[in-house]
Amino acid sequence: MPFVTGPLPQRLKLVHGFGAVAFGVKDSGFSFFLLPFYNLVLGVDASTVGAALAAALVIDALVDPLIGHLSDRTYTKWGRRLPWLYLAPWPLALVWTMLWSPPFTGTPGFWDIVALAVGVRLLLSACEVPSVSLVPEITDDYDDRTTLFRYRFLSGWLGGLLMMVLTFTVFLPTPQSQLQPEGYASYGLFGAALIALSVIGSAAAQHRIVAQLPERRPPPFSITGAFAEIFDAFREKAFVIFALGGLAAYVLQGMTFSITQYVNLYVWQFSELAFQLYPAVLFLSVVLMFVIVGPLHRRWGKPKSAALGALVGLAFYCSPYVFYLAGAWPTVGTTASTALLYGFLVCANTASVVAIISATSMVAEIVEAFEERTGQRAEGTFYAGNWLVQKCATGGGILLTSLIVQSIDLAPGTPQAEVAPETVRQLVWLFMLAATVLASIAAFWLARFPISREQHEARVAARRGRPAPPAPATADPLDQAVRADPDAHTITP
Numbered sequence: 001m002p003f004v005t006g007p008l009p010q011r012l013k014l015v016h017g018f019g020a021v022a023f024g025v026k027d028s029g030f031s032f033f034l035l036p037f038y039n040l041v042l043g044v045d046a047s048t049v050g051a052a053l054a055a056a057l058v059i060d061a062l063v064d065p066l067i068g069h070l071s072d073r074t075y076t077k078w079g080r081r082l083p084w085l086y087l088a089p090w091p092l093a094l095v096w097t098m099l100w101s102p103p104f105t106g107t108p109g110f111w112d113i114v115a116l117a118v119g120v121r122l123l124l125s126a127c128e129v130p131s132v133s134l135v136p137e138i139t140d141d142y143d144d145r146t147t148l149f150r151y152r153f154l155s156g157w158l159g160g161l162l163m164m165v166l167t168f169t170v171f172l173p174t175p176q177s178q179l180q181p182e183g184y185a186s187y188g189l190f191g192a193a194l195i196a197l198s199v200i201g202s203a204a205a206q207h208r209i210v211a212q213l214p215e216r217r218p219p220p221f222s223i224t225g226a227f228a229e230i231f232d233a234f235r236e237k238a239f240v241i242f243a244l245g246g247l248a249a250y251v252l253q254g255m256t257f258s259i260t261q262y263v264n265l266y267v268w269q270f271s272e273l274a275f276q277l278y279p280a281v282l283f284l285s286v287v288l289m290f291v292i293v294g295p296l297h298r299r300w301g302k303p304k305s306a307a308l309g310a311l312v313g314l315a316f317y318c319s320p321y322v323f324y325l326a327g328a329w330p331t332v333g334t335t336a337s338t339a340l341l342y343g344f345l346v347c348a349n350t351a352s353v354v355a356i357i358s359a360t361s362m363v364a365e366i367v368e369a370f371e372e373r374t375g376q377r378a379e380g381t382f383y384a385g386n387w388l389v390q391k392c393a394t395g396g397g398i399l400l401t402s403l404i405v406q407s408i409d410l411a412p413g414t415p416q417a418e419v420a421p422e423t424v425r426q427l428v429w430l431f432m433l434a435a436t437v438l439a440s441i442a443a444f445w446l447a448r449f450p451i452s453r454e455q456h457e458a459r460v461a462a463r464r465g466r467p468a469p470p471a472p473a474t475a476d477p478l479d480q481a482v483r484a485d486p487d488a489h490t491i492t493p
Contacts, residue, residue, distance in 0.1 A: 002140050003209050008147065012209060016138070017151030019131045019202030022089070022195040024159030026096070026124050027394070029191060031257030032164065033184075035398055037100070039405070041181050043107050046410075050402025052110050056117035057395040064125055064388045066223065068381045071130045073218040078211040080218075081130035081137075085203035088126035092199075093192035095119035100188025127199045133383045134210060136364045140460045142453050146297055149361040150290055153353065157286040159198065163191055164279040174272050175265065232374070233385050238366050238451050243389050245445030246359045249310060250390050252438035253356060254397020256317065259431055262405060266419045267324070267428060268341055269333035281342045285349035293354050302358045302365075307447035309355030314439035316348035321428045355442065360386065365451045368459040404430045 004012070034053075038044045074080045099116045102108045135148050171183040171190075233239055264270045264278070296305040320341050323329040330336040363386045370382070408426045410419065 002136075003138050003212065008139060008144050012138070012206065013147060013151045015202055015205035016131075016134065016148060017155040017202075018205070019085070019127075019199055020152040020156035021159030021198035022092075022124065023128050024156035024161075025163055025191045025195050025198075026120065027156065027257075028160030028163045029096075029100075029187075030120075030394065030398065031254060032260055033167070033187070034099075035258050035402060035405075036178070036261045037181075037184055038108065038113060039402075040179055041184070042102070044113070046402040046405045048110055049113060050399040050406075052113035053117055053395045054399050055110075056114050056121060057392050059114070059118050060121045060125070060388075060392075063122055064129075065381070065385075067122075067125050068129050068133070068383060068385070070221060071133060072381060073221045075214060075217055077213060078207070080214055081134055082203055082207065082211055084126055084130040085199055088123055089196040089199040092120065092123035092127060093196045095123060096195060097188045097192045100191075101185045129383050131199070131202070132386075134206070136367045138210070140368070140463075142365070142456050143294070143297070145364045146294060146302075146357075146361050149357055149364075150293060153357045153360075154286060154290050155198075157282070157353070159194065161279045161283050161286070162194070163187070164282070165276075166190065168275040168278065173276075175270070175275070178261070178265075233370065233381055236366060236370050236373070238362075238369055238449060239382065239385065241445055241449050242359065242362050242366070243385070245306070245442050245447075245449070246386070246389050247393050247396075248438045248441035249306070249355055249359055249446070250393030251396045251400065252310075252435060252442060253352065254394035255400045255431075255434060255438070256352075256397070258398045258401040259404065259427075262401070262410070262427065263431065266410075267321075267332065267424055268337065269417075270338065271333065274338045277338075277342070281345055282349060285346045286353060288346070288350040289353040289357065292350070293357055296354060297358065297361075301453060302362050303447050303449035306355045306358035306362075306449075307443040309351045309353075309358060310439045310443040310446065313348050313350075313352035313355060314435060316344050316351065317435060318432050320344050321432055325425065325428060355446070359442075359446055362449055362451070365456045368456060368463065369451060371463070372459055400434060404434070 035046065035049055038049045039046045071080060071084060074083060076083055095116065099120055102112060102116065104112050132152070135145055135152075138148065139145060167183075167187055171187040172178045177183055234243070264275070268274075270278070293305070296308075300308065320329065324332075330340060363382055366382055370376070404427065407430065408423050410423060410427075
């Protein structure tokens, strides 16, 4: 039985979501700043950075299943997840600090970057996998699970955006300072403190609700069992389809974020003010996502919403570059250019985040399908699998950006005004080509996710030992209005 059988308290939604701030801090750092920091600032070849991050992912891939497996088998009076959330943030904060202040003499080498990246990724998994595995444990309601993911994504984005705001206003306020190492050390220290606060604070605030012994004692841990369970998860058709679509969507997101600094500097020639306003643009798109994703899921379902979000996001992302190449764009670096670009980015990012949150929330429904087939619940295993797909894809996106940068011969530390126009055009063409291919693959597979709302609710009803709720032939207008907002029960009897 879930921890909460009725409407979710608003406080629970907020404090659960707060734990995702740590992921937002990490994702913002890895996606926007890590490659430019090691490439443009520390002078490491872009392909070396990309290869190091890819190698870190291979190592991570071998360990991640163990974290989910161990989380599912943790058996304490505080439940399965809380011990992880209380212990893992401390070493994570330390390694995160070291990532931005490398404890090595001279230019970091390949294995130096691998060691730091592996440390951050594994320790973040030890926080994020147990935290997100709480979602299907807290509630089995289709819409309430979406609501929890909305709050997780909102908190994660707010954490990442806060870091971006501070980066462009305090740590790295000018294009010139972004090419100097000093501000990155302060960036790392502040991020470490925020990571520890969010994970531990969220765990403590949920303690009273989730600190419960599991319904039954799990089988003992074994390495072979961990990987066998992962392989069994990939026998679940729904998870395979999700993984194929999610992989492409996450790679696209990783590439889009990691290439942002390059295109903003060299294509759009952002001023200091433009960089400072950029987080506000992203924040607006996240707010819009928060408002529209629930109605989209009720109207179209999660699979179609994810596919639609991927294609609409692609259209809005690529349009400015098409106009730019066609010579129909305002002079770059001007207020008109930046304002128009921001309008497209708000729409593009809103749609893209809808695709990501829709895909991620699908995983919760796979838990019951797997339980129906095997008799076992494996929340941690599936979310470790999702986490593995997401991290591999994000790293793949960064690697793809590094290959694009390497192919256009963009030298480290090149000032904004000294990049050749042909180099800029090559950057634009390669980005659009990669984005089109990835968005198309994501939309194709996510639209084919086989678990509908009705199928999920039937499984939940069967698990509870009662008939599935019939689909209403007609609905009262007031009832429709209440159902249009998954949070309406917080104010409506």
